[in-house]
Amino acid sequence: DTGVSQNPRHKITKRGQNVTFRCDPISEHNRLYWYRQTLGQGPEFLTYFQNEAQLEKSRLLSDRFSAERPKGSFSTLEIQRTEQGDSAMYLCASKDILLHEQFFGPGTRLTVL
Amino acid sequence: AQSVTQPDIHITVSEGASLELRCNYSYGATPYLFWYVQSPGQGLQLLLKYFSGDTLVQGIKGFEAEFKRSQSSFNLRKPSVHWSDAAEYFCAVGGIANAGGTSYGKLTFGQGTILTVHP
Numbered sequence: 001d002t003g004v005s006q007n008p009r010h011k012i013t014k015r016g017q018n019v020t021f022r023c024d025p026i027s028e029h030n031r032l033y034w035y036r037q038t039l040g041q042g043p044e045f046l047t048y049f050q051n052e053a054q055l056e057k058s059r060l061l062s063d064r065f066s067a068e069r070p071k072g073s074f075s076t077l078e079i080q081r082t083e084q085g086d087s088a089m090y091l092c093a094s095k096d097i098l099l100h101e102q103f104f105g106p107g108t109r110l111t112v113l
Numbered sequence: 114a115q116s117v118t119q120p121d122i123h124i125t126v127s128e129g130a131s132l133e134l135r136c137n138y139s140y141g142a143t144p145y146l147f148w149y150v151q152s153p154g155q156g157l158q159l160l161l162k163y164f165s166g167d168t169l170v171q172g173i174k175g176f177e178a179e180f181k182r183s184q185s186s187f188n189l190r191k192p193s194v195h196w197s198d199a200a201e202y203f204c205a206v207g208g209i210a211n212a213g214g215t216s217y218g219k220l221t222f223g224q225g226t227i228l229t230v231h232p
Contacts, residue, residue, distance in 0.1 A: 004156075031218060033218075033219065033220075035220075040224070040225075041224060041225070042117075042203050042205075042222030042223050042224050042225050043157070043203070043220070043222050044222070045219045045220065045221065048218070048219055056219065091156070091157070093157075095218065100145050100162065100164060100207065100218065101147075101159055101162060102159075102207075102218070102220060103159075104149075104156040104157040104158075105156055106154075106155065106156040107156055
């Protein structure tokens with residue numbers, strides 16, 4: 001069990017560019033979650049998958065955001081036409097459907113200039 | 114809708130002193146409650162969780178928390194704080210939706226409490 005991994009750990013981009021983040025969950029965890037954490041705040045739920053199906057999306061997830069989990073393993077989160085307000089830490093978590101504990105990755109810190 | 118309030122943004126204690134971090138939640142059904150700790154540059158680590166049963170739960174690193182349904186609280190405690198406990202602490206609530214609901218297992222976090230430990 002290597003834990004949840006996220007890549008890249010840091011991303012600096014210019015406003016208007018597209019960025020993509022990857023999350024590799026703990027193997028065999030069928031649920032995968034994305035959260036966003038801004039400075040001084042707790043993580044806020046964005047979306048989650050059960051296997052490859054995206055089951056819930058937050059209102060925070062505007063149409064510039066898209067998430068996929070094509071084979072029910074790793075997931076990607078893409079932000080198109082980034083804005084300065086997108087600057088945040090993006091956290092991924094996974095869990096087994098039979099358990100209630102979510103395991104978090106180290107996060108990807110996005111800075112939009 | 115579920116929500117969490119952590120009234121204290123920043124707490125400072127001396128090493129060896131006792132600690133209590135407050136957490137109040139709002140949730141329409143039986144809550145699943147969690148405390149996570151986050152150190153700078155690190156991900157969230159689970160300290161302890163409550164699902165059912167004994168309302169006093171023990172966690173890692175000597176932490177404990179007590180679920181009080183009547184007060185909608187889940188306060189975190191430690192009898193003697195160590196300098197390595199300095200970090201940010203988050204309370205979170207999650208749960209299973211009622212019939213027709215869609216909120217399975219997402220967590221709603223509080224704003225966090227930053228703990229500073231003086232030597």
